[in-house]
Amino acid sequence: MNSLSINENSQAGEGHSSLRQIYTPKQTLSVIGIGAGASGLLLAYKVQRHFDDFTLEIFEKNPEVSGTSYENRYLGGFSNKYGLAEYVKLSSEVIGARWDDHEALWHVKVQNLVTRDALDRTAHVLVNAGGILNSWRFPPIHRIRSFKGLLVHSAAWPKEGLELEGNTVGLIGNGSSEIQILPAIKDKVDKLVTFVREATWVAPPLGVFQDKEVHLDMRKKTEAASNSMFAIFHRGSEQQQNMRQYMESLMRQRLENPELEKVLIPEWSVGCRRLTPGTDYLESLRDDNITETTPTGIVCSDGKGDYPVNVLICATGFNTTLKPRFPVQGARGCKLENMWRDEPRFQKENLPSFEVRRSAVAEFSSWKDKWMKDTIWFES
Template sequence: MATARHLRIAVIGAGASGLMALIKLREAGIADVTVFEKAETLGGTWRDNRYPGLTCDVPSLAYRYSFAPNSEWTHVCAPGPEILEYLKRIAGEYDLERDIRYGCEVLKADFENGQWRIETSDGDEGAFDAVLAAAGVLHHPALPDIPGLDTFAGDTFHTARWPHGFSLEGKRVGLIGTGSTATQITGAIVDEVEKLSLFQRTAQWILPLANDPIPEEQRKAYRANPALLEEEFERLSLEQTASFAAAVVGENPRAYAALERYCREHLELVTDPDLKRRLTPDYKVGCKRLIMSGNFYKAIQKPNAELVTDGIAGIEPEGVRTADGRLHEIDVLVLATGFDAHKIMSPMIITGRGGKRLDAEWAEAQEAYLAVTIPDFPNWFMIGGPNSPVGNFSWLQTAELQFGYALKLIEMIRAGNAREIAPRHEALRAFNDAVKAKMPDTIWASGCKSWYINKDGHVASWPWTFDKFKADMSEPVLADYDIA
């Protein structure tokens, strides 16, 4: 008869996913948990990003933990600081910080004798029975390789490293990039700066978003009637998964046609023919991550804003030199150049069964089984692993479902029915072959460059519907696992 075990669990990252994992592990009766966080505070991406205009692109009432409804969001899509405060509030209510080690970066993890020995920036942390890797996907800033970048005489920073209290008032600002971050910043700062030069490499499709305030009367109604709040959550979640999420994976052509129409009609707000031409993408709506904004087109047409579409030849002390020979003189250079979404687990050195290193196993392509587990790396579970639905659903819903899947396997270890659990190589291959077979049906594979696509052209997202994801996460298929 199997004997129940005391488990020691490591969680990597104190962002939204890591905090949720700690709460859920405690609820399951697993109390010996340590969360390793390399920064000095919690919050993950909502801590690192504090640029002007930062806003979630998922409706607020659908962006929350299932166990922590929030009636206090002030806008249809919450500003970043509100989301960070929500995470801090949850951490306080659940007394999470007693199990978080701040300023403690995981450097190495070695699988030895059925356990993971972890080394951090503080030293040897000992052995753990399982690891939940919740370090996130978008946290390694991608810096552009532009000649002379280090010679600029003014202030330069990536948007994820925005200096606390930094003012742009009255300054000439150069903003490199036109993704979601740059779009939000443009609308937020154009009335504050003397001049905004927005350097665009690729035009973006923008879905109109009227980010209206949620009236106090509405919030009061949510407080008084939690069922009403839950009803709105279910409505918004269904709207997102049945329309947008299904549309981008080729399962709802009618919804996709509507998305396309909304984006094209929105572009009609640009009145200058030349500017409209330069803002019109040459790829299908949704191929890149769809941007949502209600003020970008208005902002870029203001007299002190300029869209620069000539390529950047180099950076000089006074500003940005473009390929046409023009020097764009600026005081501040902001790099809205996104993140390397394919550095999952980097720079940790992770060594699994038989001395296999994860960076070597992933040298050609990052592959996991159902985005959660990896062959030869037993008891290592990922929230946000390769081919997670990073561009489809609300991330908090995704994270909870992935955690629930991992917990079922962890419970087998705790019950004494297994010591080591890792997916079979055949299961990994079958899953990833299915991903590749389905991906051509998705809009991401329609012919554009995006951060979803790795250096080998592999689209690292979930090519199926939310219902399939939920079903796949509901119960592990034990036949797909080597269980020792």
């Protein structure tokens, strides 16, 4: 029978002491969050409610909380309601992170965007809540940064607004942002030039949220309607032809301009790219102060030269990859931005049979490739 080893020099009642520990002593959990948007604020909310002994710092590059909501001018009081502001360091951007295998800690480098000072922090847990809809980008147009007028991206709209009255404004893009911006500014500008790289299907606004009963009815019917419309995605099907005829007729009625119809009505099938609901967008393109709709850009390849504007608004979207926006060195010195250059892979914990067999993937991919040839997505 095994017995405990007792220190012969100990006195009665002193008990037994040993430097060998069979468990890790209690530690203060240190957490660093990147970004004070929806995910970062939820992190703070959860940590403060579920832990007693912790430190938490959330670094937000903007001068206010809300992340993308701040950049896109939407307001929210979640941070104030639950007292989360004490954890947030504003105007602070994470510029690097390194995992130390020996210490089992993250070493995080942060830059103060006001003073430009850099500071180092360590944490047991690092949560990247930076999101993918805040890394906006200007279009890859040669020398766009040399534009002498006011250059603005729709995702970084000035907090104080834009003075557009009396200006000739250029608007680049034909996606959801541009389709919302154009009707909103057309009556404020002197002239408006919109630059469209490719056509898109513009649907009428849904308008279901004004009537609660209609909204509820739509929610109940959404799945059934989606399933019944699946034949639309098959090339050459009667449903696809009917949908194209309907959408094309609708856009022609709203445009009433053969030249605009040539530029804006796509040749590809309806549904190959997500439909974009537009309120007054197509109608706005008929206004007299919108002088040109061009297929390429500011300096066009259509022989018409360049179009002088003094305000240029780029509604050209975001960098939506999950590749880190700053250098991240993981376990064993691995650089995650290189590993995730294409797309991140899944992470498993104690799931020995999580991976799908190569043979199963190959069989599915072969079937999928054959099936896709009959769908509208094969057009792209």
